[in-house]
Amino acid sequence: MQDKNWKVGELSKLTGLTIRTLHHYDEIGLLCPSFRTDAGHRLYSEGDIIKLQQIMSLKQLEFSLDEIKEFIENPKYNPIDVIEMQLKKLDEEISLKKN
Structure with missing residues (x-):
């Protein structure tokens, strides 16, 4: 069966x-x-x-394309770590708005 x-x-x-x-x-x-046709179509x-x-x-989550590329190309990329980074960033923003 062909993919x-x-x-x-x-x-x-x-x-x-x-x-x-x-x-x-x-x-x-x-x-x-991953592939291109003989005519060059993607x-x-x-x-x-995926x-x-x-x-x-x-x-x-409002990461820039450069940040996303850096995450994905990193062999140690872990989506959970990225989400935790984003949560920390949001907590800091909330804290700043309260002050």
């Missing part, structure tokens, strides 16, 4: 991200498709979609 691959337009519809955003992620090396694997979900989650 499913998604074209950029299909991935855009699936995730709600624009094609332009997906192209940008590829250009900066944040999310490069094909994303299931693993790419990585994109992590990217989208980190974006929702």
